[in-house]
Amino acid sequence: MSRLEVIGVEGIGEIGPGDDLAGVIAEATTAAGLGPVDGDVVVVTQKVVSKAEGRLVPIDPEDRRGHRAVVESEAVRVLRRRGDLVITETSHGFVCANAGVDLSNVDDGWAALLPVDPDRSARRLRDGLRARTGADVAVVISDTFGRAWRRGLTDVAIGCAGIGAVVDLRGTTDAYGRELAVTEVAVVDELAGAAELVMGKASGIPAAVVRGVEPAWLRRGEVRAEIVRPASEDLFR
């Protein structure tokens, strides 16, 4: 049977600069009886990764000009503005609001920036989890983005390790035996979204274990190389 389990990892507690995030997650998953085991995908929110990596800048929450200056220093391009909403392109090539600079779930007076290289952050977490648990897991780092044509936010992957970001089903056949033209599925984005469903925004669960993922997807992978759409391919920038 084709079955997936998505389990929120509780008990991770507060994360600060320099903390051993892999150690904390390994301890929390073990304490919860979750393993992890080989083939699990561990989804971790950007917020705790950025905090552990010290990607924090001081900010006065009342100072909108100061906040805007931080956003603009993190953006390589501003695509659109409407009121306080600034749609930006980040140095990673992500198109998102406010260059990913975030004030929620951060101590007052601080803003969290995106990790410098989220795929590298994911590889480090994967290595750290293997070193501490012996399990060969994949890691997805998630963040909450808007979409051009749909209301509501969803969590997507900003970095990954040990899993293909996009699984290419081109050349496989559909249920009628015909070759499928294009079915490149961004599975890491779907995993990030699935994890969000058990995290909740306000409940302080910054990681989830997804168990039962198709083993063929577990290969070397990168969000930057596979998902970030080069400006030359982009019809809407």
Added chain:
Amino acid sequence: MSRLEVIGVEGIGEIGPGDDLAGVIAEATTAAGLGPVDGDVVVVTQKVVSKAEGRLVPIDPEDRRGHRAVVESEAVRVLRRRGDLVITETSHGFVCANAGVDLSNVDDGWAALLPVDPDRSARRLRDGLRARTGADVAVVISDTFGRAWRRGLTDVAIGCAGIGAVVDLRGTTDAYGRELAVTEVAVVDELAGAAELVMGKASGIPAAVVRGVEPAWLRRGEVRAEIVRPASEDLFR
């Protein structure tokens, strides 16, 4: 513990115009020992909904001009073209490739169109499942769309019933007790993506049961009213 199960429903078999889709799904979930039970979310792909509703048009797969004519008759607006790729706005307000017209997993010589009113299709399925199983389930109808700035496709919701499309966490507090400014999560899109992870494109699994969803999300909901972004709000059309 915060836990979700996503289970592909096997044994649904071939669906054709006029088939009792709710009956077929109820039979398959029951045969698989899956219930359904109150509070489950049943995700069903657009393809089988369109087939059951007879949303099929004859098409010659070699006749690209004919295919394009079908796409243009389904689109209310063409946003961009590049080669064979046509990004369209549909009558529902969805922005997607080829107005949702699809040749894969359809008999040769036919193309499947989107349901006329996918939220209504979801309500009918929900009513049908309740009539046949006694269970009060939510229904999400999913389709595979591209994204403006990210490569790879993901499944999103085109219709829903018995669940809020967007869960508004504005006014709740983050883990620091501060009010969250904007966290409107498009949970039906995340559920559609999670279901896709157990369906696979080529494996002929057109439905999944998601068990363990937050009960507070199970209310009246509509993709059209909650997720479709009005052109007036749209910065990228």
